[in-house]
Amino acid sequence: MEALAHIAEWGGDHPRLQAELVQAVRQTAPLLADLPPCLPAPLWPELILPIDRVAQIPAGRIQRAPISVEIAARIARPDMPAVTDALRTLGLRLKTGQAMSRDLVALQAALLPGTLSGIRKDxxxxxxxxxSIDFQAPPAPLLEEGMALLMAQANRAVAAGNLALLAACYASINFLHPFADGNGRTSRRLLLAGIGACLDRDLSQLPIDLVVWSxxxxxxxxxxxxxxxxxxSAWVAFLLQMLTHALTRLPALIGSIPPGEGRV
Incomplete structure (x- = not known):
């Protein structure tokens, strides 16, 4: 499979991660197969691709347009007690080995409508x-159904200690509604908590920048x-590729973190 040829580039320096990437590419094709048919599913056999094959996306950053002080303040300090509570519950469940259930599903669905969504669009x-990006989020019932499936996959990934599968779940959460406000924070916390649970480490000291830029x-x-x-499918493939690259940088940092409970 052509995708396997690129694993050496992204995970070659870390044998365990490389083995998990091979396993993920070969065995996780059905990851989104059960999503509602109106949601576009990524092409999992082509998860890991060279950047120049993904819609000719340039290797580099583009300058962001200015954001008003008012909008920046609203984005930086939203009133989100429900989100805080849900993340706290999620962290507790991960640390105690309980299933994530529908807590995060309800959280994600709640972030779509209303003020936060409007702020994000602005x-x-x-x-x-x-x-001229015009993104339409899936209807809430379909979003909940899709998130429930992804949470089940994430539970299995954490239980198996499979970092590559966890990365796929992370990318898929963003795939469901990548421009909805709040899903970036939630998915990053899910990823760090899941990695911590997989590796039996408290990753609270881990630089979040490793995940943020992905x-x-x-x-x-x-x-x-x-x-x-x-x-x-191309968007998800690119995001997973970038995230995989970030994961290859984690072991060197994790080695200096003492064992403990993974937490958000």
């Missing part, structure tokens, strides 16, 4: 006025061709 319009691909790269053409 910020995107200001940042990308010349790219999550920003839909901000910092020109994805107009993907969004306008509906090529979500």
């Amino acid at each position: 910020s995107i319009a200001l940042r990308r006025a010349d790219e 999550n920003r691909t839909y901000h910092d790269y020109r994805l107009r061709q993907i969004t306008q053409a509906g090529q979500w």
Whole structure:
């Protein structure tokens, strides 16, 4: 399989991660197969691709348009007690080995409508006025169904200690509604908590930048061709590729963190 040829580039320095990537590419093709048919599913046999094959996305950052002080303040300090409670519950469940259930599903669905969604659309319009991105989130019932399936996959990934599968779940959470406000914070916390649970480490000291820059691909790269053409499989493949690259950098840092409970 052509995708396997690229694993050496992303995970060759870490034998365990490389083995898990091979396993993930070969065995996780059905990861999103059961999603509602109206949701575009990524092409899992082609998860790991060279950057130049993913809609000709340039290797580099693009300048963001200015954001008003008012919008920046609203984005930086939203009133989100429900989110805080849900994340606390999620962290407790991960640490105690309980299933994530529908806590995160309800959290994600709650972030779509209302003020937060409006804030997010305003910020995107200001940042990308010349790219005409028009994203329509899935209806809430379909979103909940899809998130429930992904949470089940994430539970299995954490239980198996499979970091590559966890990365696929992380990418898929963003795939469901990549421009909805709040899902970036939630998915990053899910990822760090899951990695901590997999490796039996408290990752609270881990620099979040290792994950943040992967999550920003839909901000910092020109994805107009993907969004306008509906090529979500290419978007997910690129995000997972970037995240995989970030995961290859984790072991060196994790080695200096004492064993303990993974937590958010």
